[in-house]
Amino acid sequence: MSDFIQELKHDHHVIQQVVAGMSAVAELLDSGKQVDPSVLADLVQFLRVFADQCHHEKEEQHLFPLLAAKTNASTRRELEYLEHEHRSAKQLVAQLAKVAAVYVHNPEVVRYRVIDLLQQLVELYPAHIWKEDFLLFPLAQQNLSPAEQQGLEEKFESVEREVGEDIHAGFEMLAKKLEAVVEYRNTGACPLCSSAA
Numbered sequence: 001m002s003d004f005i006q007e008l009k010h011d012h013h014v015i016q017q018v019v020a021g022m023s024a025v026a027e028l029l030d031s032g033k034q035v036d037p038s039v040l041a042d043l044v045q046f047l048r049v050f051a052d053q054c055h056h057e058k059e060e061q062h063l064f065p066l067l068a069a070k071t072n073a074s075t076r077r078e079l080e081y082l083e084h085e086h087r088s089a090k091q092l093v094a095q096l097a098k099v100a101a102v103y104v105h106n107p108e109v110v111r112y113r114v115i116d117l118l119q120q121l122v123e124l125y126p127a128h129i130w131k132e133d134f135l136l137f138p139l140a141q142q143n144l145s146p147a148e149q150q151g152l153e154e155k156f157e158s159v160e161r162e163v164g165e166d167i168h169a170g171f172e173m174l175a176k177k178l179e180a181v182v183e184y185r186n187t188g189a190c191p192l193c194s195s196a197a
């Protein structure tokens with residue numbers, strides 16, 4: 001498997017960890033508990049920077065245009081649909097940022113809006129990632145020349161540099177931290193709750 005595909009798949013793995021965390025946070029809120037507002041702020045920051053500015057940028061600015069030029073109309077339609085899903089995610093995150101700001105002072109007012117937005121993001125990402133991992137990336141592997149694949153690796157490095165490697169590593173830590181809230185389902189000890197409701 002090409003290095004550029006491994007890198008995108010690694011990003012997907014981190015995003016999936018955070019999606020599992022979002023699902024668990026939505027479940028906690030739905031069961032009447034409060035989460036620390038910093039958790040929502042961290043989620044918004046992750047989705048804006050790691051998922052959108054970094055990962056979606058690698059796909060939309062670099063991989064998709066290259067692939068669109070070398071494949072048929074049906075693949076181009078699929079690429080447009082994937083971009084449409086990126087825009088949907090971005091809109092949901094913008095709304096989540098607004099309600100997360102309200103949640104800091106008035107959690108009860110926006111509890112169900114937060115749950116709804118988290119659930120919409122949880123529904124969007126896994127199917128999107130599945131299509132890229134199992135349909136799009138094999139097509140890219142087949143259709144892009146070794147030089148084009150090498151070019152993508154270099155472009156991805158420059159995207160990572162723009163975002164900042166430390167910031168990138170910090171987000172991977174957040175993904176790990178959120179695993180703890182997923183574990184909560186098994187252990188019953190909630191690591192992110194600010195207080196039991």
Ligand SMILES: [Fe+2]
Nearest residue numbers: 056059082132
């Ligand atoms: Fe994508």
Ligand SMILES: [Fe+2]
Nearest residue numbers: 055059129132
């Ligand atoms: Fe992706």
